Amino acid sequence: MKKYTHIDDIDNINSWIEEAKEIKANPLKNIALGKNKTLGLLFFNSSLRTRLSTQKAALNLGMNPIVMNVSGDAWGIEFEDGTVMNGTTAEHIKEAAAVVSQYCDVIAVRAFPSLTDKEKDESEQVLNSFVKYASVPIVNMESAISHPLQGLTDALTISENSTKKRPKVVLSWAPHVKALPHAVANSFTQAMQKMDVEFVIANPEGYNLNSEITKNTRITHNQNEAFKDADFVYTKNWSSYDDYGQVLNTDPNWMITKEKIDEAKFMHCLPVRRNVVVEDAVLDSDSSLVIEQANNRTYAAQLVLKKILEDL
Numbered sequence: 156m157k158k159y160t161h162i163d164d165i166d167n168i169n170s171w172i173e174e175a176k177e178i179k180a181n182p183l184k185n186i187a188l189g190k191n192k193t194l195g196l197l198f199f200n201s202s203l204r205t206r207l208s209t210q211k212a213a214l215n216l217g218m219n220p221i222v223m224n225v226s227g228d229a230w231g232i233e234f235e236d237g238t239v240m241n242g243t244t245a246e247h248i249k250e251a252a253a254v255v256s257q258y259c260d261v262i263a264v265r266a267f268p269s270l271t272d273k274e275k276d277e278s279e280q281v282l283n284s285f286v287k288y289a290s291v292p293i294v295n296m297e298s299a300i301s302h303p304l305q306g307l308t309d310a311l312t313i314s315e316n317s318t319k320k321r322p323k324v325v326l327s328w329a330p331h332v333k334a335l336p337h338a339v340a341n342s343f344t345q346a347m348q349k350m351d352v353e354f355v356i357a358n359p360e361g362y363n364l365n366s367e368i369t370k371n372t373r374i375t376h377n378q379n380e381a382f383k384d385a386d387f388v389y390t391k392n393w394s395s396y397d398d399y400g401q402v403l404n405t406d407p408n409w410m411i412t413k414e415k416i417d418e419a420k421f422m423h424c425l426p427v428r429r430n431v432v433v434e435d436a437v438l439d440s441d442s443s444l445v446i447e448q449a450n451n452r453t454y455a456a457q458l459v460l461k462k463i464l465e466d467l
């Protein structure tokens with residue numbers, strides 16, 4: 156595999172899930188594969204899980220991970236072509252990506268959206284500039300519009316915890332105090348579209364995700380109706396897509412409660428704000444899969460890195 160930037164880089168999600176389960180059962184089996192290979196992790200934004208689980212995955216494969224907080228520690232990078240660079244940026248992505256490619260065999264990038272400029276965010280300028288100007292494979296650690304490592308993790312977690320051949324999975328919007336990106340919801344939607352599940356999205360009016368991503372997935376504005384007979388409730392806040400980046404609704408009635416989800420398993424990518432997005436009683440119950448989801452981030456990343464290493 157030459158890159159992992161989108162859920163569509165998964166050719167067969169069922170075989171990927173089975174391989175991820177094998178890696179989880181024996182995480183050090185391929186410790187020789189990454190010997191003398193370096194993974195560079197470049198963070199333009201904060202992270203706990205992605206930062207640590209991707210390094211752990213690299214270490215399990217015998218790779219050497221090196222990490223940089225680009226926004227805080229590097230020179231300001233210019234991404235526009237032809238700019239007279241007499242402002243705040245000090246080096247161009249053309250040089251930066253070429254230089255990092257000399258130090259690293261694989262480069263992983265995290266770069267969130269502005270949530271103010273839809274067109275620019277959807278162009279995935281930072282991620283795609285690394286794809287264009289780096290000479291080594293690129294892994295998406297959450298870009299402006301997608302988080303495919305999280306989407307793969309979530310597919311694995313559902314497969315592991317499903318007791319039915321075709322479970323009902325609900326992606327539910329929940330309130331939040333800040334405007335958040337669409338990336339997790341987008342990649343979760345795309346992952347579920349590849350799986351044999353009954354998939355429904357519940358969100359308030361004004362919060363439909365990009366229709367080019369949701370396609371023919373059923374969307375309802377009635378959360379309780381969506382939760383009926385649900386096996387998995389995956390919760391995430393996102394800002395409005397149509398009224399781009401705006402917070403239109405903070406209605407606490409959309410918060411996830413134990414009473415609402417009943418017997419369903421609860422999922423969230425984390426970090427999560429307790430008693431805003433979901434009440435304590437859910438997170439502190441046996442229904443919550445959030446810690447296992449975070450654990451599975453390592454095996455999803457390890458599978459992706461393994462496929463890239465096998466093709467170097």
Ligand code: CP
Pocket residue numbers: 201202203204205206297305424425426
């Ligand atoms: N779920 C996730 O990507 O977590 P971090 O933002 O902490 O990496």
